[in-house]
Amino acid sequence: MSLRIVVTVKYVPDATGDRHFADDLTVDRDDVDGLLSELDEYAVEQALQISENSDDDVEITVLTVGPEDAKDALRKALSMGADKAIHVEDDDLHGTDALGTSLVLAKAVEKAGYDLVISGMASTDGTMGVVPALLAERLGVPQVTLLSEVSVEDGTVKGRRDGDAASEQLEASLPAVVSVTDQSGEARYPSFKGIMAAKKKPVQSWDLSDLDIEAEEVGLEGAYTVVDAAAERPARTAGTIVKDEGEGGKQLAEYLASQKFI
Incomplete structure (x- = not known):
């Protein structure tokens, strides 16, 4: 038997960089470095672990939607061990929201x-x-989301979802969609061998016409959600210093109360 796993990944602006909006109030991705979303690294890791623990032939495809630079996210996933990649790139995708x-x-x-x-x-x-x-809704298949643990056996995907007060054991028959949390296991670092091997792995490029999607269905024109206005975060001001000259505790309590912290 064979198992075909598709891992969806995203190329995102580096959270440590100076991020801001462009003139059309979409995220400006040109003036900040990008990388594979850290939370998606956990998804790649879980796919690799399923492959390593399976008796079936497992093929792992990483899929991303984004601009030319998004190939960097695919290369990272391929260097971790995925088999092949698909990059959906089209100028009309600019401004696409979650639904699109x-x-x-x-x-x-x-x-x-x-x-x-x-x-x-x-x-x-x-x-x-x-x-x-x-x-999952668009594909018409079960969804098992926010898993801290995931496995596949006999045509069934199983996993554990951890909540604040309890943990649930969930399962669904394949085909299915799952999402994993950052508690699912540390993602591996690409080895030098993996980085070199990734250069030879196939990367397909598709656009909207390849997927029979009209431009009006995506992008800013097709978005169900829009940003009407945005303002830069105010510069950080100097903090309040409480000098303890016998009534430091009282002053601290008064300050916390004035800020509605207590």
Whole structure:
């Protein structure tokens, strides 16, 4: 038997960089370095672990939607050990929101062929966390989200979801969509051998026409959500210093009360 896993990954602005909005109030991705979303590294890791623990032939495809530079995210995933990659790139995708992204991903996943889709719990730029559920709905398959542990056996995906007060054991028959949290296991670092091998692995490039998607369905024109206004975060001001000359505790309590912390 064979198991086809598609891992959705995203190329995001480096959170340590100076991020801001462009003139059209979309995220300016040109003036800041990008990288594979850290939360998606956990999804790649779980796919690799499923492959290593499976008696079946497992093929891992990493899929991203984004500009030319998004290939860097694919190369990172390939160097970790994924088998091949798909890059959906089209100028009309600029400004696409979560709903539009789920449409593009669903079409690409269907075209690629799959048994299991694995996603990170959210992207580190938008942090919405809704795309895995939207993707499952569009594909018409079960979703098992926010897993801290995941495995596949006999056509069934199983996992543990940890909540604040309890943990749940969940399962779904394949095909299915799952998302994993940052508690699912540390993602491996690419080895030198993996980095060199990634250069020879196939990367397919598709655009909207390849997926039978009209430009009006995605991008800013097709977005269900828009940013109306944005303002830069105020510069950090000097903190309040409480000098303890016998009544430091009282002054601190008064300050905390005035800020409604207590």
